[in-house]
Amino acid sequence: MTQLIHSFPEFIQNAWNKSGFTSLTDIQERAIPNLLENKDIVIESPTGTGKTLAYALPALAKLDPETKNVQVVFLAPTRELAMQIYEVCQKFTENSGLSGASLIGGANMQRQLDKLKKKPQYIVGTPGRVKELIQNKKLKVHEVKTIVIDEADHIIEAGFNGDVEQVIGATLKDRQLVFVSATINKKTEDWSNKLAVEPSIIKVEKQETANQVTHSFMVSEYRDKVDNLRKLIRHTPGIKAIVFINSSMKMDEFASKLEYKKIKLGVLAGNSTKQERQKVLNDFKRGKIPVLLTTDVATRGLDIPDVTHVVHLELPEDVKQYVHRSGRTGRMGKEGMVVSLVTKAELSSVKKWTANIDVPLQKQLLERGNVVIEDIQKNTFKKQSPQKNGVPANKKPFSDKKKRDSKDSR
Structure with a gap:
């Protein structure tokens, strides 16, 4: 003390x-x-x-x-x-x-x-x-x-x-x-x-803040974003993710697609009732649901502990919004992962924002049932395995493709 x-x-x-x-x-x-x-x-x-x-x-x-x-x-x-x-x-x-x-x-x-x-x-x-x-x-x-x-x-x-x-x-x-x-x-x-x-x-x-947050992106056609999100969730044991979209209008569409793929999730929208919001938040905090689909307005000021991932399913408008969203993981010095699902046209925005806040940006791939990270600065690969609470416990670089785990858990 x-x-x-x-x-x-x-x-x-x-x-x-x-x-x-x-x-x-x-x-x-x-x-x-x-x-x-x-x-x-x-x-x-x-x-x-x-x-x-x-x-x-x-x-x-x-x-x-x-x-x-x-x-x-x-x-x-x-x-x-x-x-x-x-x-x-x-x-x-x-x-x-x-x-x-x-x-x-x-x-x-x-x-x-x-x-x-x-x-x-x-x-x-x-x-x-x-x-x-x-x-x-x-x-x-x-x-x-x-x-x-x-x-x-x-x-x-x-x-x-x-x-x-x-x-x-x-x-x-x-x-x-x-x-x-x-x-x-x-x-x-x-x-x-x-x-x-x-x-x-x-x-x-x-x-100056003592956090251990990895910022990454995954290139995806817009129509494939929900399916790539589904794969990311499936291939990340212990994930506790807040997934951001820009408008409540698309909330039902995205939620329905994920639920159809058997993904357990909660929805937090600006028009949710007080009782609905409280139940969803409690279920997410207690680990009953691994994914919270939400908008910026609905989560402003909320303090949800132990969030392993923040996923930008739809990109924020600017760097300020990117920082606010990304700050939901890695709180109080804990590890966390920020993943931006981007089209090729959107990638430049994420690169600009991460450069603006002076954090390294890594490329994320889904390969043979594993989440693989490519360090785009050094052009080396890292495999997120094994995992602890949804965050890599030990990231070891490897460059020989034949040595990668070929087990397909999809």
């Missing part, structure tokens, strides 16, 4: 030990000391680097159990992300005497009012619902010490920044503001500068 964790209240130390963490990530080491000093902060760090604990632990550590009013507000653009943050907060306030409440748009208002009657010390919610409760004088925020705005760039894109500003405006001027995102663009930077007081910017570059 690091010295920083020793400085936290005992209930946080106990939860940390119970979680099995052994060290802080880069963003946690950099952000926590500043947050404990009540400075306004802008945090930019790639997906999967531990941002939630970076802002949640110091905020929870400053809560006063004797003060029976809301002291910390966490805001998130989606109900799924809000619930994830809430679950983390619950976990790290166990046996503390502190309580929290989730205030999410679309949920039952009366139940939320009942939660507020229990005087929670922290709340996690979506901007619109939190603003509504403040305006209706159901939520008092006069003792709020810290407001955290997670996925700040997405909040602006979704048009929720006005709601956030009204929530901030209802609190005292000496409260701490924390803006968090995987990528901070000019709009987000200008917005945070407008609202915060001389905010410090804490940034972890992509190359």
